[in-house]
Amino acid sequence: MSETAPTPAPAPKRRSTFLRDLVIIVVAALLASFLVKAYLVRSFWIPSGSMENTLMINDRVLVNELVPKVAPLRRGDVIVFRDPGGWLGPGMGDDLVKRVIGLPGDTVACCDARGRLSVNGHAVDEPYVVLSRGSDRVVRDDFSVTVPAGALWVMGDNRYDSADSRVHGTVPEADVVGRAFVITWPAGRWSVLSRYGDEWDGVPAP
Structure with a gap:
């Protein structure tokens, strides 16, 4: 009685399919990583103390683009x-980090009797501001803009210790x-950065 030889399993085909799928997954992951980095999220290094104590020198932050x-x-x-022009000296890079205080049309003024800044007539308590020793004012000099x-x-x-819009003027939204x-x-220092919405959401529209 003759014996029928078993049909060999198509291992080479399975291997080639696996390798193809692996290449597709790797390429897709690299493409997704590139797109996230290029268009969604970027990392920035903090070079100065102008945002202390929220951000310290040498902190790294992720930015939602x-x-x-x-x-x-x-x-x-x-x-x-991006530096609108004249904010940074030579060799200081191209980007800056600050907190948004006034939107288009807002009137920003300082200071009230308690040393607070106001936006559209609404005084804002800013717990993150570093005060000068012996002063309760969030800035040294009065202004209104x-x-x-x-x-x-x-x-x-x-x-x-911050050269910001008080020195250089406003920043174009396009920058x-x-x-x-x-x-x-x-x-x-891992932490989520707060915008202190409980304070800022009370500001009325201009």
Whole structure:
């Protein structure tokens, strides 16, 4: 009696299919990573103390680049923006980080009897601001400004050591790179950045 030889399993085909799928997965992952990095999220390094104690020198933050392209900017947001011109000295890079204080049309003024800043006549308590020793004022000198269309009034949280809109004027909205939303490094400083909505959401429209 003759025996019929078993049909060999199509192992080479399965292997080739597996390799093809693996290549597709790897390429898709790399493409997704590139798109996220290029269009959604970027990492930035903090070079100065103008945002202390919210952001410290050498912190790294992730920035959501959908703001303001897709999602709107809001008062209290911590943003990264390109130097509009003259903000940074030679060798200082191209980007800055500050907090949004005034949106287009807002009137920003300081200070009231309690040393607070106001926007559209509404005084804002800013627990993140570093005060000068012996003073309850969030800035040294009084000012009042109305933010023009298409621009933002930005300030550092370390107001007594921040060259911001008080020195350089407003920032064009078009120069905003995105909204910083989390500190990623050093590991011990990992935290989500707050815009203090409980304070800022009470500001009326201009």
